[in-house]
Amino acid sequence: MDATALFKFHSGLYVVSAQAGDDIGACIINTGLQLTSDPLQVMVAVNKQNHTESVIAKAGHFALTAVAESANMLYIGRFGFRTSKDYDKFDGIKCATTILGDPYTPENAACVLACDVVKTLDVGTHTVFVGEVKDAANLDDDPVMTYSYYHSVLKGKTPPKASSFIGEA
Template identity: 55%
Template sequence: MDLTALFKMTYGLYVVSAEADGKKAGCIINTATQVTAEPPRMTVAVHKDNVTTGVIQKAGAFTVTALDMTADMPYIGNFGFRSSADYDKFEKYGCAESAVGSPYSPEHVCAVFACKLIDTVDVGTHYLFVGEVVDAQKLSDEEPLTYAYYHSTLKGKTPPKASSYQA
């Protein structure tokens, strides 16, 4: 089997975030998808070992921001290559609060989606969180950042906890 065929799947880059018991957490993901229009629902895949996973479960809600083409590697590294366990990822780039009480950074973001957690599916190394979108806002007219652009132009790497990681 040629698993590199999966590289032909299209993805974006997103930050998924939540807050529970005073703990803010967020991480970069490439797997966020609208799954229904009425009611509006989306799914995100988050590695089981991420701090963000536990915070989403405790909060019962999450927020997804779609990164735009202005996002650079320092911004992506801030949310993608550090742990929320011992670092405030929102301090450097500003912090707003979504309609579900989740923190998010509005910088380098073209849209934000506030979701109430309605289901969790165990898919092996990751949980697939299903959320009902209770609020959505377009924050800019910038184009969304694709995962292909992240790899080809920004020369970004796929970390081991990414849903598309291959050793």
């Protein structure tokens, strides 16, 4: 089997974030997807070893921003290559809060959604959270970053906890 066939599945890059009490989690994902429009539902697939997974599970809601194409590797490194277990990813950058109480940064973000978790699916290494969108806003008219732009222009790697990891990182 040639798993690189999956490289032909296109996606965007997103930051999913949540807060439960004092516990904050936020990470880059490429597994954000709109599922339905009535009601408006999206899904995210988050690795169980990512701190963000446990925070979303505890909070029962999450924020989802689409990463703008203008975001640089420092931004992606902050959210995609460090863990919020021992690092406040919102420290030193602009931070806002959705109506459901989840932090997000309007910087490098094209839009933001506030989602209530309405279903959870265990898919092995990852948990799929289905979120009903309770609020949505456009933040920027810049193009959004695609996963292929991240690979081809920024020369970004795929870390082991990404759903799309096949061992090339």
